[in-house]
Amino acid sequence: MPASTMRISSQVRAAVLLALVSLVLVSAWALVLWQYPLRYPEAVREYAGKASLDPVLVAAVIRVESRFRADAVSPRGALGLMQVMPETGRWIAVQLEVASFTPEMLLDPFFNLRMGTWYLAHLWEEFHGDPVLALAAYNGGRGRVREWLRRKGWSLGDENPSFPIQSIPYGETRRFVAAVLRDVGRYRLLHGHRLE
Numbered sequence: 001m002p003a004s005t006m007r008i009s010s011q012v013r014a015a016v017l018l019a020l021v022s023l024v025l026v027s028a029w030a031l032v033l034w035q036y037p038l039r040y041p042e043a044v045r046e047y048a049g050k051a052s053l054d055p056v057l058v059a060a061v062i063r064v065e066s067r068f069r070a071d072a073v074s075p076r077g078a079l080g081l082m083q084v085m086p087e088t089g090r091w092i093a094v095q096l097e098v099a100s101f102t103p104e105m106l107l108d109p110f111f112n113l114r115m116g117t118w119y120l121a122h123l124w125e126e127f128h129g130d131p132v133l134a135l136a137a138y139n140g141g142r143g144r145v146r147e148w149l150r151r152k153g154w155s156l157g158d159e160n161p162s163f164p165i166q167s168i169p170y171g172e173t174r175r176f177v178a179a180v181l182r183d184v185g186r187y188r189l190l191h192g193h194r195l196e
Helices: 003-035 041-050 055-066 086-095 103-107 109-126 131-140 142-152 171-195
Strands: none
Touching: 041 055, 041 109, 041 171, 055 109, 055 131, 055 171, 086 103, 086 109, 103 109, 109 131, 131 142, 131 171
C-alpha cells in the first residue's frame, strides 16, 4: 500500500475516532443535564431573591421534590414544583394575605414558587439558618424537627455547627436533606451561571 494511502487512512481513522469521542462526550453531558433539569430559571431567581434564599438551593429543592414538574402530585397530596401540602399552602396564603386560596393554585409553577420559597425562608429563619434543620422541617414538618431537637437535648440557641444529617430519625427526611445538599453543588456547577 502506498504511503499516501496509509496516511489518508490513518487520518480518516483519527477523524472517525475523534467524532466518536465527541459524540460520547456530548451524549454524556446531555444525560447529566437531563438528570439535573432547570426550568423557570428567571422565576427561581426572582422568588428566591424575594425570600433571601440562594436560587441554587431552591433549584436543588425543586429537583428533589418534583424534578421540575409543575403538575407533580405526591402520594401524600403535596403539589407542584416545590411539593407544598394543601394545608401548608392554606397557612402560607394567610401569612401572605392571598385571597381565595385553593390547593389547585399550587399547580401553577409561579404561584408554587412564591409559596414554597416563602415557606422555606420562614423555616430558614425559624431554625437559625441551619440548612439541615430547615430542610428537614420543609420535608418532615417543623413539629417533628422541634421534637428531634428536644429528644437530643439540643436547643436552637446551642452553638451546634449543624444538626447532623445522620441523626434525623426518619429515613425519607434524612434522604431528602442529603439529596438537596448534594444537588446544591451539582446545580451550582451545571446551572450556577443561569441562577446568578
